[in-house]
Amino acid sequence: SKLYNNGVSAEESADTGLMMNYYTDSCPQAEDVIREQVKLLYKRHKNTAFSWLRNIFHDCAVQSCDASLLLDSTRRSLSEKETDRSFGLRNFRYLDTIKEAVERECPGVVSCADILVLSARDGIVALGGPYIPLKTGRRDGRRSRAEVLEEYLPDHNESISGVLAKFEAIGIDTPGVVALLGAHSVGRTHCVKLVHRLYPEVDPALNPDHVEHMLHKCPDPIPNPKAVQYVRNDRGTPMILDNNYYRNVMEGKGLLQVDHQLYEDKRTRFFVKKMAKSQDYFFKEFARAITILSENNPLTGTKGEIRAVCNVANKHHL
Ligand code: HEM
Ligand SMILES: [Ca+2]
Numbered sequence: 001s002k003l004y005n006n007g008v009s010a011e012e013s014a015d016t017g018l019m020m021n022y023y024t025d026s027c028p029q030a031e032d033v034i035r036e037q038v039k040l041l042y043k044r045h046k047n048t049a050f051s052w053l054r055n056i057f058h059d060c061a062v063q064s065c066d067a068s069l070l071l072d073s074t075r076r077s078l079s080e081k082e083t084d085r086s087f088g089l090r091n092f093r094y095l096d097t098i099k100e101a102v103e104r105e106c107p108g109v110v111s112c113a114d115i116l117v118l119s120a121r122d123g124i125v126a127l128g129g130p131y132i133p134l135k136t137g138r139r140d141g142r143r144s145r146a147e148v149l150e151e152y153l154p155d156h157n158e159s160i161s162g163v164l165a166k167f168e169a170i171g172i173d174t175p176g177v178v179a180l181l182g183a184h185s186v187g188r189t190h191c192v193k194l195v196h197r198l199y200p201e202v203d204p205a206l207n208p209d210h211v212e213h214m215l216h217k218c219p220d221p222i223p224n225p226k227a228v229q230y231v232r233n234d235r236g237t238p239m240i241l242d243n244n245y246y247r248n249v250m251e252g253k254g255l256l257q258v259d260h261q262l263y264e265d266k267r268t269r270f271f272v273k274k275m276a277k278s279q280d281y282f283f284k285e286f287a288r289a290i291t292i293l294s295e296n297n298p299l300t301g302t303k304g305e306i307r308a309v310c311n312v313a314n315k316h317h318l
């Protein structure tokens, strides 16, 4: 059939939006290949699952689930992943590994944006979280958008009102926000993001037992940013996506200002308690919120492109 300039046939270019199993006809093995790769990579590098989970926030919350997060800086612009807001993001090479495996099956068909979302979905399962059915059909953006990052991504010191407002703008309500922050039930936070709660004075809201641990892990008021000094987000079950985060937050063991605020603020406190009590409720709300996040403003139809490699946009086509 007639090919458009971007190599998409007329039938394929009809904009069907996001749908379940978008690649059923064009690349039936796509989701299996991704699931297989996630399993293999997770077995070898457990913490890559934290990265897949964090990616969905840092890509989808910033304007669109368009894999803009994955682009490298160019001579003309600094990429999202190299800004301070992306501090600590890691393991991008394992997304490239997944993309390469998918490309071997079906070259030029599956977007990096979908691979990013599906790796998060399968990574959540690897971490003991719920299986969340997610749609596909996203296409990749052509530019990184570091200049709008601040507008969309809450800072670690942001007020809870600011956090709620930013998520509300993409359709995620209060219980949804509380559930999403449950992602801090896994992974780590570097000392640079924590020392302001320890020095010059210890934040009195912190649990004294936890302070001792934090001071041990972060002994310098000005940590060397190159040193790998960090505190695990959830000392109890650091590798498992469970509701232990909410118990931590209730006990003054939330690491970030936003974690702590979640239990201080009237609007969110109720949901923290409810999620601490019921893992089912946490999972249900988490699944709902991840679904909304993953459908934020996607490029579909003929918008954007299918990137050949995830860290650079394709060479410009007419
Ligand atoms: C108000 C919103 C949020 C703020 C301010 C925030 C901030 C942060 C910060 C500062 C870190 C530590 C990074 C480091 O030192 O390496 C972190 C880690 C992490 N965040 Fe968030 N976050 C937020 C929401 C989310 C959401 C919605 C998710 C996912 C759904 C998420 C997933 C993660 C994960 C998995 C880690 C651990 C990463 C690792 O160990 O490599 N965060 N976050
Ligand atoms: Ca994006």
Ligand SMILES: [Ca+2]
Residues within 6 Å of the ligand: 185, 186, 234, 236, 237, 238, 239, 240, 241, 242, 243, 244, 245
């Ligand atoms: Ca945990």
